[in-house]
Amino acid sequence: MTLSINDVKQVAHLAYIKVSEEEAEAALSQLSGIFKLIESMQAVDTSHVEPMSHAQDLVQRLREDKITESDKSDLCQSIAPQVENGLYLVPKVIE
Amino acid sequence: MQWEIVIGLEVHTQLSTQSKIFSGASTAYGAPPNTQASFVDLALPGVLPVLNRGAVERAVKFGLAVNAIINSPSIFARKNYFYPDLPKGYQISQYERPIVEGGSIAIQVGETEKTIRLTRAHLEEDAGKSLHEDFHGMSGIDLNRAGTPLLEIVSEPDLRSSAEAVAYAKTLHALVRWIGICDGNMQEGSFRCDANVSVRPRGQEKYGTRCEIKNLNSFRFLEKAIDFEVERQIEILEEGGSIRQETRLFDANKGETRTMRTKEDANDYRYFPDPDLLPVEIAPDWIEQLRASLPELPQARRERYVTEYGLSGYDAAVLTSSREMADYFEAAARQLPESAKLCANWIMGDISARLNRDGLDIGECPVGPAHVAQLISRIQDGTISGKAAKTVFESLWQGEQGQDVDAIIEIKGLKQMSDNSALEKLIDDVLAANAQQVADYRGGKEKAFNALVGQVMKAAQGKANPAQVNAMLKEKLG
Numbered sequence: 001m002t003l004s005i006n007d008v009k010q011v012a013h014l015a016y017i018k019v020s021e022e023e024a025e026a027a028l029s030q031l032s033g034i035f036k037l038i039e040s041m042q043a044v045d046t047s048h049v050e051p052m053s054h055a056q057d058l059v060q061r062l063r064e065d066k067i068t069e070s071d072k073s074d075l076c077q078s079i080a081p082q083v084e085n086g087l088y089l090v091p092k093v094i095e
Numbered sequence: 096m097q098w099e100i101v102i103g104l105e106v107h108t109q110l111s112t113q114s115k116i117f118s119g120a121s122t123a124y125g126a127p128p129n130t131q132a133s134f135v136d137l138a139l140p141g142v143l144p145v146l147n148r149g150a151v152e153r154a155v156k157f158g159l160a161v162n163a164i165i166n167s168p169s170i171f172a173r174k175n176y177f178y179p180d181l182p183k184g185y186q187i188s189q190y191e192r193p194i195v196e197g198g199s200i201a202i203q204v205g206e207t208e209k210t211i212r213l214t215r216a217h218l219e220e221d222a223g224k225s226l227h228e229d230f231h232g233m234s235g236i237d238l239n240r241a242g243t244p245l246l247e248i249v250s251e252p253d254l255r256s257s258a259e260a261v262a263y264a265k266t267l268h269a270l271v272r273w274i275g276i277c278d279g280n281m282q283e284g285s286f287r288c289d290a291n292v293s294v295r296p297r298g299q300e301k302y303g304t305r306c307e308i309k310n311l312n313s314f315r316f317l318e319k320a321i322d323f324e325v326e327r328q329i330e331i332l333e334e335g336g337s338i339r340q341e342t343r344l345f346d347a348n349k350g351e352t353r354t355m356r357t358k359e360d361a362n363d364y365r366y367f368p369d370p371d372l373l374p375v376e377i378a379p380d381w382i383e384q385l386r387a388s389l390p391e392l393p394q395a396r397r398e399r400y401v402t403e404y405g406l407s408g409y410d411a412a413v414l415t416s417s418r419e420m421a422d423y424f425e426a427a428a429r430q431l432p433e434s435a436k437l438c439a440n441w442i443m444g445d446i447s448a449r450l451n452r453d454g455l456d457i458g459e460c461p462v463g464p465a466h467v468a469q470l471i472s473r474i475q476d477g478t479i480s481g482k483a484a485k486t487v488f489e490s491l492w493q494g495e496q497g498q499d500v501d502a503i504i505e506i507k508g509l510k511q512m513s514d515n516s517a518l519e520k521l522i523d524d525v526l527a528a529n530a531q532q533v534a535d536y537r538g539g540k541e542k543a544f545n546a547l548v549g550q551v552m553k554a555a556q557g558k559a560n561p562a563q564v565n566a567m568l569k570e571k572l573g
Binding site for chain 2: 054
């Protein structure tokens with residue numbers, strides 16, 4: 001699969017990353033390199049291998065359903081840029 | 096043209112755990128803003144999610160209740176999108192290998208039963224809440240809800256009308272409460288529906304283009320939104336237009352749906368397995384343990400009420416709409432198995448009406464099923480009339496006479512006359528006093544008979560058994 005400059009721009013748009021033309025070109029060549037690497041890996045026959053969803057061959061540990069956290073809102077809000085009535089304020093997002 | 100409506104529902108049920116799905120913060124509703132948002136819920140750098148066993152258990156219970164496959168291992172994925180009520184920039188959800196796959200739910204529409212297939216049910220975290228008013232042009236964010244465990248239950252597009260969609264949503268709502276995985280509180284957002292709606296010419300196999308209506312938080316809105324959307328789509332198609340695939344919002348005040356966003360790139364969530372979470376294994380003995388913990392399910396009860404108590408499918412469906420109601424019916428019907436239908440009528444009629452009047456659930460009914468059974472048995476044995484029973488019921492409701500049915504009947508003088516000779520004397524008196532009507536009846540005027548029955552009932556002060564009066568009068572008038 002070949003990657004186009006438009007693919008790079010689309011991914012950047014979806015990821016909310018602002019990229020200049022130059023940066024997009026640089027990212028294209030780096031990403032294409034990664035795609036080549038993936039292509040050569042795909043040449044290996046893996047039909048007899050069960051796919052893994054995680055790099056580590058371990059199983060998720062579970063927590064008991066218990067409340068272990070206390071209210072830390074004062075601490076958290078002390079580092080927020082803007083708060084009011086206990087709410088975090090952010091630029092308006094309604095569509 | 097004849098149009099066929101095609102609907103699939105996605106329902107977000109909030110699981111009734113104490114703590115969040117990936118953190119130890121409380122999920123209690125109504126706390127002051129952000130007091131239940133832990134470092135994990137706020138997505139502070141360096142934190143890791145740890146999965147709540149209670150959330151997994153509830154999801155598995157649901158899967159077992161709908162005869163689905165429980166996937167093991169099941170995996171979590173990141174669903175990437177940007178919105179300030181989602182501080183990580185992604186929602187932890189499931190994409191491949193959701194915890195529950197397949198299964199089905201039987202719904203009752205009128206006297207017809209229909210099976211609705213499920214696609215899947217997956218675990219995910221809820222987002223926070225954005226408040227858009229009164230913050231000098233900014234939005235206020237409350238992250239208390241962020242990280243609350245949800246089970247998103249997705250149906251196949253098997254529903255063919257808004258009535259079926261509502262029946263399905265109600266059945267699902269009853270089921271999740273029945274098995275104790277969700278409190279079902281719709282005002283608090285514990286049970287929210289998204290409807291995928293499309294239409295196609297009847298007979299066509301290919302589905303039409305669908306629109307998704309988001310966040311319908313009542314059964315009435317669900318019905319109205321679908322009806323409006325169906326009409327909108329048919330109108331466009333009949334005018335030669337085409338439907339654009341999009342997400343729509345229902346405006347409850349105007350009773351219409353409107354565009355929220357089109358699906359161009361909004362739907363590109365770039366899912367990938369979340370490296371912060373390992374695959375979840377659900378051991379067979381754990382599954383069996385959870386299966387054993389399930390109560391008798393509504394579907395099984397419904398069938399049993401039809402076979403064991405001879406109820407209609409409709410009655411059985413109404414009585415199993417909540418576990419409280421089903422238990423109430425069963426407690427009464429066990430005492431009067433021969434009069435189960437009468438118990439059903441009382442619960443669905445007088446008792447439900449009285450509960451509605453006071454805004455109570457059947458679990459809060461001041462008159463218990465044992466008293467109702469006793470009351471019904473007094474109608475059955477002829478002690479009181481059906482009409483008098485309503486008076487007794489109200490007295491029971493008010494807690495009079497220590498809720499002793501017989502004492503209430505006695506003190507209020509509601510006993511029917513069962514003594515034939517007393518009734519006979521009464522009838523003789525009435526006949527003697529109404530010679531004209533007797534003559535009319537004998538002359539062929541049927542109406543005169545009813546007048547005489549009325550006179551007797553009046554003379555008996557309503558305590559005579561109408562059937563008995565009828566029979567005795569007929570005999571006397573020969």
